[in-house]
Amino acid sequence: MACTILIVDDSATTRAMIKRIIQVAGIPTEALLEAPNGVAALQLLRRHAVDLVLADLHMPEMTGVELTHQMLADPALAPIPIVIVSADPNQEKITALQQQGVRGHLRKPFTPEALRNLVHDILGVVHA
Amino acid sequence: MPDPIEEILPDATAETLELMAFVAPLPLEGPARMPKDGLIVSLRFTGAATGTIQLASSAAFGGLLADNMLGPDDAPTPACQRGTDALKEALNVLSGTLLRHLCKDCGQVEMSLPECVPATPESWADIADDESALVLDADGFVLVVRARYKESA
Amino acid sequence: MQITVNISDARASANPQDVLATYSLGSCIGVCVYDPVAKVAGMLHYQLPSAALDANRAHENPCMFADTGMQYLLAQVTALGAQTKRLKVKIAGAAQMLNDGNLFNIGRRNHTAIRKLLWQHGLFVEGEQIGGTAPRTLYQNVADGSVLIKSNGTTSNL
Numbered sequence: 001m002a003c004t005i006l007i008v009d010d011s012a013t014t015r016a017m018i019k020r021i022i023q024v025a026g027i028p029t030e031a032l033l034e035a036p037n038g039v040a041a042l043q044l045l046r047r048h049a050v051d052l053v054l055a056d057l058h059m060p061e062m063t064g065v066e067l068t069h070q071m072l073a074d075p076a077l078a079p080i081p082i083v084i085v086s087a088d089p090n091q092e093k094i095t096a097l098q099q100q101g102v103r104g105h106l107r108k109p110f111t112p113e114a115l116r117n118l119v120h121d122i123l124g125v126v127h128a
Numbered sequence: 129m130p131d132p133i134e135e136i137l138p139d140a141t142a143e144t145l146e147l148m149a150f151v152a153p154l155p156l157e158g159p160a161r162m163p164k165d166g167l168i169v170s171l172r173f174t175g176a177a178t179g180t181i182q183l184a185s186s187a188a189f190g191g192l193l194a195d196n197m198l199g200p201d202d203a204p205t206p207a208c209q210r211g212t213d214a215l216k217e218a219l220n221v222l223s224g225t226l227l228r229h230l231c232k233d234c235g236q237v238e239m240s241l242p243e244c245v246p247a248t249p250e251s252w253a254d255i256a257d258d259e260s261a262l263v264l265d266a267d268g269f270v271l272v273v274r275a276r277y278k279e280s281a
Numbered sequence: 282m283q284i285t286v287n288i289s290d291a292r293a294s295a296n297p298q299d300v301l302a303t304y305s306l307g308s309c310i311g312v313c314v315y316d317p318v319a320k321v322a323g324m325l326h327y328q329l330p331s332a333a334l335d336a337n338r339a340h341e342n343p344c345m346f347a348d349t350g351m352q353y354l355l356a357q358v359t360a361l362g363a364q365t366k367r368l369k370v371k372i373a374g375a376a377q378m379l380n381d382g383n384l385f386n387i388g389r390r391n392h393t394a395i396r397k398l399l400w401q402h403g404l405f406v407e408g409e410q411i412g413g414t415a416p417r418t419l420y421q422n423v424a425d426g427s428v429l430i431k432s433n434g435t436t437s438n439l
Binding site: 010011012013014016017020044046059060086087090091092093104107108109110111 | 143144146147148193194197198199201210213214216218220221223225228231236237238239240241278
Binding site: 138142146151153154178 | 327330385386389390392394396397400401403
């Protein structure tokens with residue numbers, strides 16, 4: 001079933017690479033949305049039915065931590081799986097987010113395969 | 129006693145470039161001359177340790193990073209913006225990797241967002257002539273990386 | 282029948298009775314590609330990351346280098362009916378050999394080179410066994426694309 005994935009990262013290059021990985025992997029998508037920070041991400045989340053959020057942590061205006069907290073506090077957004085894709089070195093921070101409800105974590109730098117496999121797992125796509 | 133940065137910086141840099149952008153760096157032979165499109169990217173960190181991590185390179189190298197990450201050029205943004213963005217992201221990722229190893233026993237550190245400015249001869253020399261800096265040939269482009277840190281009291 | 286892929290060589294087969302094999306993978310990399318629909322297999326054993334290092338040598342033997350070698354391999358398998366976008370890829374090698382123990386060793390550069398090429402072709406690495414210090418032998422069954430590695434007296438599936 002085609003899904004909508006939201007990619008939240010202040011790096012346009014990283015957003016584009018993640019998009020390409022998802023496209024090359026043949027993951028069926030209705031839309032691949034992008035946002036450069038948490039504020040823009042929330043605006044998109046209120047207008048679109050999103051099936052998965054891939055979010056960086058270090059971003060201007062609203063960090064990935066704040067975005068996560070706002071999503072988890074909103075009954076309409078809390079069910080959407082969130083995967084953190086970040087270079088943040090603090091494992092305690094990541095662990096705390098996972099305990100609060102974040103579904104997965106992928107540390108940068110990541111291989112295309114690692115991102116593909118994680119998206120497959122979250123969306124329940126069987127690996128070919 | 130060896131400086132932990134000197135031990136970890138080369139591996140962290142190589143890991144970042146190889147995994148993120150498929151670039152296999154080598155030690156630079158000869159002087160690290162400032163390119164015409166030289167850029168300095170800087171990031172600060174605070175917390176259990178404080179310091180700065182910088183890289184000095186070129187917009188053209190940033191463009192190579194972006195091209196490698198994306199494959200065929202289909203992005204609408206101008207090439208120079210892609211290059212700057214890719215360099216900032218490279219520093220972000222390198223810093224995370226470096227700090228994860230450097231600070232694994234010392235507690236939380238917070239990284240700032242990377243900032244990129246055009247290099248001047250003075251700012252380039254400040255980094256490139258620093259004996260502690262890592263000076264590399266990254267697929268034919270000069271790349272200098274310098275990290276300064278101290279553990280907070 | 283076993284088809285031996287020599288150093289700086291590439292072979293392909295669509296015969297389900299065949300096994301492709303390459304030996305002495307030290308800092309070199311063995312690349313196995315398989316189209317599960319056309320049931321075509323190919324294997325490349327290359328030594329160096331880029332033909333730019335020696336254009337004359339690359340002209341004489343493209344399979345010595347990752348870039349020209351992959352071009353050659355893909356041409357071989359597509360000639361037998363494989364489609365690039367369907368290929369499953371597995372790689373092995375890039376060991377750190379004696380006298381090349383530094384961070385910038387050739388095995389590591391070979392690994393980066395093939396990953397870059399595969400990404401440019403829109404291909405994922407489905408399995409890899411990389412690094413270490415021991416040489417490897419690689420076998421690929423054309424019947425089903427399965428890959429076996431022998432190294433240091435042990436055998437494992439990739």
